[in-house]
């Protein structure tokens with residue numbers, strides 16, 4: 001007699017046709033429930049991280065995988081990288097298996113086998129909740145291609161965000177760039193702290209915020225700056241606001257309270273909804289799309305894959321600045337938002353219409 005295990009209660013994949021492929025993966029022997037979303041492979045295999053966390057439903061997990069995969073498509077298209085957009089989520093129903101444990105290894109080995117079935121069209125990397133060793137398991141035990149670069153992408157992401165911020169400052173204030181400007185950084189983890197340091201080196205005055213207040217205070221001391229409460233960072237008097245922590249910090253309801261004239265940060269999904277981009281433009285605030293500003297990490301990963309020298313990788317990351325300048329000029333010329341300009345660029349690169 002066959003035993004049928006009841007699937008995770010719920011629901012469905014809400015948008016079955018949102019991506020080129022959305023694949024569910026299940027193996028009860030190792031406790032695997034995962035969703036792989038391959039958004040678009042026009043430019044190459046879909047590359048995107050594996051996220052490991054709990055979700056309230058299968059639908060929520062699938063939605064997140066699809067949404068993040070679409071953002072990766074845009075990120076790679078704008079960064080001129082030969083990858084499509086993809087993302088996967090492994091659903092937890094309790095605490096994550098400990099790093100190095102046989103359970104964790106079995107989970108990622110099996111997931112790797114399922115990734116291998118995409119025949120290279122999905123290439124995973126590290127994301128929230130996963131570790132380099134998980135990618136190595138996917139590769140070594142699962143037999144799938146995986147990006148397992150041991151170099152942390154965070155400093156490269158930070159450098160790209162800094163270049164984006166600087167380009168926006170030059171666009172607004174002329175060649176002086178960030179010198180003398182007040183920059184508020186929300187979230188001073190591996191990316192935000194480095195963004196703050198680079199802006200400080202460029203002559204900016206820094207105010208930093210983090211839910212880990214000791215971390216913010218220590219960095220403020222290092223940079224001779226100030227701190228502000230984490231949930232007040234966006235509303236603190238400043239020239240530049242750099243969200244480097246959580247998603248959706250800009251909402252229709254709070255735009256009127258944001259004093260900064262430039263928003264450029266690392267946090268994915270900074271806008272609560274794409275319509276906020278037009279509201280920001282009307283409020284006179286220049287928003288640099290997150291998927292343009294935070295591409296330094298994927299550029300570094302690609303540099304590792306194709307064997308760029310450190311100088312070549314840094315030069316490629318620094319080109320984010322010129323790209324932002326181009327988008328801001330195009331947006332100004334056509335009376336559109338920088339987000340719309342970025343989507344137009346992605347539409348051209350991908351050969352299909354992409355709207356917000």
Ligand SMILES: NC(=O)c1ccc[n+]([C@@H]2O[C@H](COP(=O)([O-])OP(=O)(O)OC[C@H]3O[C@@H](n4cnc5c(N)ncnc54)[C@H](O)[C@@H]3O)[C@@H](O)[C@H]2O)c1
Pocket residue numbers: 153154155157186187188189190191192209210211212215230231244245246247266267268294297
């Ligand atoms: N690391 C990368 O290369 C990379 C690449 C692209 C995008 N991002 C995005 O950039 C952001 C930062 O990434 P990271 O690698 O620095 O993460 P991190 O975990 O190293 O740092 C995040 C920091 O934000 C703080 N934080 C959390 N919630 C906060 C809140 N509500 N207000 C203020 N601070 C808060 C945390 O205490 C931590 O110090 C994330 O949104 C991430 O998805 C990172």
